[in-house]
Amino acid sequence: GENVEQHPSTLSVQEGDSAVIKCTYSDSASNYFPWYKQELGKRPQLIIDIRSNVGEKKDQRIAVTLNKTAKHFSLHITETQPEDSAVYFCAASPFSGGYNKLIFGAGTRLAVHP
Amino acid sequence: NAGVTQTPKFQVLKTGQSMTLQCAQDMNHEYMSWYRQDPGMGLRLIHYSVGAGITDQGEVPNGYNVSRSTTEDFPLRLLSAAPSQTSVYFCASRLEGNTEAFFGQGTRLTVV
Numbered sequence: 281g282e283n284v285e286q287h288p289s290t291l292s293v294q295e296g297d298s299a300v301i302k303c304t305y306s307d308s309a310s311n312y313f314p315w316y317k318q319e320l321g322k323r324p325q326l327i328i329d330i331r332s333n334v335g336e337k338k339d340q341r342i343a344v345t346l347n348k349t350a351k352h353f354s355l356h357i358t359e360t361q362p363e364d365s366a367v368y369f370c371a372a373s374p375f376s377g378g379y380n381k382l383i384f385g386a387g388t389r390l391a392v393h394p
Numbered sequence: 395n396a397g398v399t400q401t402p403k404f405q406v407l408k409t410g411q412s413m414t415l416q417c418a419q420d421m422n423h424e425y426m427s428w429y430r431q432d433p434g435m436g437l438r439l440i441h442y443s444v445g446a447g448i449t450d451q452g453e454v455p456n457g458y459n460v461s462r463s464t465t466e467d468f469p470l471r472l473l474s475a476a477p478s479q480t481s482v483y484f485c486a487s488r489l490e491g492n493t494e495a496f497f498g499q500g501t502r503l504t505v506v
Binding site for chain 1: 425427429434435436437438439442444452453484488493494495497498499500
């Protein structure tokens with residue numbers, strides 16, 4: 281089955297710096313890759329996603345890139361702010377499960393220091 | 395429009411007890427799913443449903459049962475609770491034709 285690995289597990293940056301989180305997946309047929317942000321004690325919330333027919337997607341300060349050949353995708357956050365501090369999860373959706381089977385990475389705890 | 399609502403928020407069970415975690419959504423979403431979240435392991439899919447009367451297993455289904463008698467509700471049953479089921483449980487729903495999953499606020503379950 282699908283397996284998703286996420287790195288790093290913790291990331292500490294200064295306000296204004298960029299942050300990059302990387303994920304690799306095992307199932308080459310996976311076709312949907314969302315990123316979720318979870319603040320302490322809160323529910324996960326979708327921040328950006330990308331489908332397998334797109335190489336890059338951007339939404340203001342966040343962007344996601346996908347390399348299907350290498351089976352990895354990355355989240356890029358520019359001009360980080362203290363409110364970006366949270367745990368970020370990547371996920372992949374195996375083709376066989378449609379969009380219902382999201383396989384998540386273990387998460388990255390991002391700390392943005394003022 | 396409350397979104398996805400889970401009850402209870404917190405629960406402590408003794409080993410061997412049974413209970414049902416409730417999940418309800420008022421967005422008329424066809425797809426619903428249950429995840430458990432453990433430290434350092436992300437979210438793992440337990441069971442999911444593509445519509446009333448249809449359910450399927452996820453990554454970690456053992457020890458859990460589900461049913462979907464209505465579009466709105468998707469309860470998760472623990473038949474005989476074990477300490478290994480101590481976790482935070484999230485319910486999520488999605489509208490057909492849309493990829494975004496909306497999560498409930500979670501249920502923190504402790505089995506002693």
